[in-house]
Amino acid sequence: MRGAFHLLFATLFANLVFVHGASAEEPSKFNVVYYEALPQAKANVASALKAEALASAKGHGVAEAKVLKEIGREERLLVYKALGAEGEPAETSSAAQPAAAPSDTRRNGVIWESPKKPVPAKAVWVVTHVDVTPEYKDSTAEALKALGAANATLNGHVQTIVGQQLNRGNHFTLIEIWANRAAFDAYQGAKSTLDYRTKIAPALGSPYDARLHQSVN
Incomplete structure (x- = not known):
């Protein structure tokens, strides 16, 4: 009887350990928040967003925060927040005033990412919203992973970070970071890139929206 009790206890303990380990392996998440400032206020809005991002990165469930400006249209700003284990922070656009349009938050679960490396100060961040029709959701996810x-x-x-939107599984956020513009230009002509664009072209539900950014200094 004692042996049976010990066996039952060991089985229950093993199951508890397994469940705990599984919860620790939950996919990481990130938010991207698009802002559009009035052109005459772009510098002030960028500074305010950077201060807010730095403050949020000191806790509040944020593991990393970055403020980016679109190359060629610096009034269009993007805040990237990698979320920590503490959960999701409340997103606020109070810093992005005066604004030309409401902010747009996209919440994503990471489905693929490459190992993290130091990011050069002049790196080019390519942030792409990939919208496909629902029947292509799974094949697009695989195509994005292969591209990464x-x-x-x-x-x-x-x-490269591939995110799948939490409330719309057929919408993805693709983040590609390149050391400089020359590296990005070479990537555009790479066979793997051309094959990927050809593969997902029939699946697109809206134009392929790739935007080039650099970090706000």
């Missing part, structure tokens, strides 16, 4: 793996073999690649 191919990106990691190219010169000048810093990191």
Whole structure:
């Protein structure tokens, strides 16, 4: 009887350990928040967003925060927040005033990412909203993962992160970080990139929206 009790206890303990380990492996998440400031206020809004992002990165469930400005249209700003284990912070656009339009928050679960590397100060961040029709959701997820793996073999690649929108599984956020513009230009002509664009073209539900950014200094 004692042996049976010990066996039952050991089985229950093993199951508890398994469940705890599974919860620790939950996918990481990130938010991207799009802002559009009035052109004459872009510098002030960028500074305010950066101060807010730095404050949020000191806790509040945020593991990393970055403020980016779109190359060629610096009044269009983006805040990237990698979320920590503490949960999701409340997003606020109070810093982005005066605004030309309401902010737009996209919450994503990470489905693939390459190993993290130091990001050069002049790195080019390519943030793409990939919208496909629902029947192509799974094949697009696989195509994005394959693109990320191919990106990691190219010169000048810093990191690729593939996110799937939490409330719309057929919408994705693709973040590609390149060391400089030359590395990005080479990536555009790479066979793996052209194959990916060809593969997802029939699946697109809206134009492929890739925007180039650099960090707000």
